[in-house]
Amino acid sequence: MAKRKRGGSRKAPAAEEPKAAPPTASDDEQPTRRRLRPEVRFLLTFIVVLGASFAFLAWKPVNDHVVEPFTGQIAKASGATLRALGQDVTRVDTMLRSPRFAVNIKNGCNGVEAMVILLAAIVAFPAPWKARLLGLVAGAVAIQLVNLVRVVALFLTGAYLPRLFDTSHTVVWQTLVILAAVLIWILWARRVTPRPVPA
Amino acid sequence: MSRKGAAARRKPHPPAARGNAEPRPQRRAWALRLARNLVITAPIAMVLWLLVSPFLSLFVVKAAERMTRLAERPSVTRIELSKGEDALISRADTRAGGRLPYGVRVTDIHFPLVLLIAIFLATPDVSAGERFANLGYALLIIMFFFIIDLFFWVKFAYATQLGAWSAAHYGPFARNFWGLGKHVLDLPVKLALPFAMWAAFYLRELTGELFGEADR
Numbered sequence: 001m002a003k004r005k006r007g008g009s010r011k012a013p014a015a016e017e018p019k020a021a022p023p024t025a026s027d028d029e030q031p032t033r034r035r036l037r038p039e040v041r042f043l044l045t046f047i048v049v050l051g052a053s054f055a056f057l058a059w060k061p062v063n064d065h066v067v068e069p070f071t072g073q074i075a076k077a078s079g080a081t082l083r084a085l086g087q088d089v090t091r092v093d094t095m096l097r098s099p100r101f102a103v104n105i106k107n108g109c110n111g112v113e114a115m116v117i118l119l120a121a122i123v124a125f126p127a128p129w130k131a132r133l134l135g136l137v138a139g140a141v142a143i144q145l146v147n148l149v150r151v152v153a154l155f156l157t158g159a160y161l162p163r164l165f166d167t168s169h170t171v172v173w174q175t176l177v178i179l180a181a182v183l184i185w186i187l188w189a190r191r192v193t194p195r196p197v198p199a
Numbered sequence: 200m201s202r203k204g205a206a207a208r209r210k211p212h213p214p215a216a217r218g219n220a221e222p223r224p225q226r227r228a229w230a231l232r233l234a235r236n237l238v239i240t241a242p243i244a245m246v247l248w249l250l251v252s253p254f255l256s257l258f259v260v261k262a263a264e265r266m267t268r269l270a271e272r273p274s275v276t277r278i279e280l281s282k283g284e285d286a287l288i289s290r291a292d293t294r295a296g297g298r299l300p301y302g303v304r305v306t307d308i309h310f311p312l313v314l315l316i317a318i319f320l321a322t323p324d325v326s327a328g329e330r331f332a333n334l335g336y337a338l339l340i341i342m343f344f345f346i347i348d349l350f351f352w353v354k355f356a357y358a359t360q361l362g363a364w365s366a367a368h369y370g371p372f373a374r375n376f377w378g379l380g381k382h383v384l385d386l387p388v389k390l391a392l393p394f395a396m397w398a399a400f401y402l403r404e405l406t407g408e409l410f411g412e413a414d415r
Contacts, residue, residue: 038403050387171306171310176241183234
């Protein structure tokens with residue numbers, strides 16, 4: 001396999017050098033012009049991208065012309081899956097209705113938040129842009145698959161175990177979808193972390 | 200806790216896992232062990248959360264009430280816990296045309312605790328002492344966040360949800376400020392905070408040599 005470009009877009013040479021020399025006395029005596037710690041750099045970028053992305057998605061034209069139709073497609077896919085499972089479901093926009101139960105898929109239940117968290121974490125992590133793009137696409141698809149399972153499971157919970165719906169909706173599935181995003185990011189980050197060069 | 204102290208207390212890594220020598224399959228195994236641990240810690244965290252939820256709700260409600268009353272003259276806001284999970288916001292000076300009390304589900308605010316506990320406890324290759332110390336710091340931060348989040352809910356309700364009363368007491372800037380603040384805190388920040396704190400504590404564990412000793 002071809003040797004991968006180390007560190008992607010990172011510019012700091014010290015961080016790209018896998019075999020950094022141990023600090024010497026002269027290093028210690030140098031004036032303290034320190035770079036940001038990697039964690040701080042990661043968190044700052046993460047917060048900025050997260051904030052900018054949510055602000056963009058909360059903008060009414062984007063919400064009306066992108067997020068709402070996207071949520072409608074999620075409702076469509078969920079309705080088709082529920083019908084394949086034998087449920088008598090009809091869909092109106094973002095609402096799924098059956099004789100037993102009805103749900104309206106809103107922001108917060110469409111997986112977009114998890115996708116944006118994944119986007120911010122991927123952009124904040126030092127990696128080549130191609131790897132970032134691949135991670136984003138694969139991660140978004142995986143998150144939407146988990147979200148499809150969530151919507152279908154919640155609909156069935158509401159229809160057959162209504163007492164468990166609230167807890168399942170708020171705690172169980174929100175946690176699982178965010179955990180899925182976090183796990184996808186962790187697996188991606190481990191994969192794109194540069195391979196050490198043998199000494 | 201200093202980073203040096205934390206590093207010293209870490210479980211020793213196997214020789215191949217140290218610094219640059221860590222081979223790729225082993226590094227990937229770290230992530231897989233994290234995923235496997237999550238299968239165990241997530242249900243534990245959920246049960247813990249269900250057990251402490253009524254007390255946590257009461258704490259968040261009373262702390263947010265105190266914070267709101269500190270920020271107003273005269274102090275008229277009351278927040279009561281109803282059914283162990285709903286915060287009922289009211290004011291001593293008005294019922295705002297019957298729109299008060301305004302209800303907010305407190306469990307919706309503090310459920311990210313499940314995610315936080317699960318992911319902090321699931322992290323591999325960390326000693327129990329460091330694991331619980333880091334979890335403790337993260338819990339302190341997230342508790343403060345829960346109180347701030349409910350505080351923003353209260354102000355959001357006052358500024359935008361009480362019809363003519365809101366319009367008479369809050370201008371366009373204030374309505375946008377509290378509305379946007381509530382939206383940002385209650386969706387992206389609430390959902391991302393456990394992960395962000397985990398990354399702050401464990402990014403080096405995840406990335407190995409990329410953020411290795413040279414950066415310390």
